[in-house]
Amino acid sequence: MHFIPEDLDEYVMTHSEDEPELLQQLSRETYQKILQPRMLSGHYQGRLLSMISKLVNPKNILEIGTYTGYSALCLAEGMQKNGELDTIDINEELFDFQRKYFDKSEYGHQIFQHVGNALEIIPTLDKVYDLVFIDADKENYSNYFEAIVNKLNAGGIILSDNVLWSGKVLETKFKKDDTSTPALIEYNKLLKEDHRVETVLLPIRDGLTISRKL
Template identity: 85%
Template sequence: MHFIPEDIDNYVVAHSENEPKLLQQLNRETYQKILQPRMLSGHYQGRVLSMISKLVNPKNILEIGTYTGYSALCLAEGMQVNGELHTIDINEELQDFSQKYFDKSDYKNQIFQHLGNALEVIPEVDKTFDLVFIDADKENYSNYFNAIIDKLNTGGIILSDNVLWSGKILETTFKKDDTSTPALIAYNTLLKNDKRVETVVLPIRDGLTISRKL
């Protein structure tokens, strides 16, 4: 869904940083071989993630939702030379795919994949973080926030993807099988009201929230 006219959106992409070659390859192969390729962050949002990471210059990064590894590689671009990126996904079938691209990157010794339920994995990662990216099952966004807030350093940043959910967050009635929309509405309210963070919602792609720990 485009929240600005498509021709303006195209202009924005054309006048932003180019997509690195390795990520071009990852993007292309994801669309060729993987189900639901729209889950990929993609060129423009990837450059946004990269820029935010470079501004934060995090030592340690946590990503919840690896998918094929595109966003992890974008976030790693701003990581300190002695930093680590820990990324968690429950889908075992994608692990080798993403690892292949991590191994091709400059960050192959700094990216650590974890397989399993993020709510079980997060307590086992003995790190505090400067940057967290949440892009997994929407029903657990609030649970992920509560799981990571005490592991986030003061001044640290939480990035949350898909918070506008194709505009569905404006709806007041939901289909019986739609658990994602009410969960995202609750999450957006949580970020707005939680006094531990300050938050701004950016209408980038499907909505990207930046929350800073106070």
């Protein structure tokens, strides 16, 4: 979804950092072989994730929602040399695809995959994190926040993707089977009102929130 005219959006991409070759390969193969390739972070957002990670310079990163591994590799670019990235996804069929690209990168030995329910896995991770990226099932965003906020260092960053949900967060009536929109509305409200974090919502692509733990 574009919140600015497409020609201006193209200008923005053209004048941002180039997409690394490995990520170009990952993106191509995702579009060729994997269902719902629009779930991929993609060139522009990937460079944004990379830049934020480099500014934070995290030792430990947690990602909720791996998909094909694109965003994990972007986040890993800012990780400390002795750092670790834990990434969780419920779809075990993507495990080998992710691992192939992780191992092609220089960060492969620092990236640890976890398959299953993130709300069950997070309590088993004996780490404190500096950077968290939430990009999984929208219905559980608030639950993910509660699960990870006490595992986040003071000054640590939570990035939350798709928080504008194609503009649906402005709606007041929802389809019966739409559980994602009201959940995201509630999540955005939570981030605004929770005194443990300070938050800025960026109208980038489908919406990206940056929350800093106080």
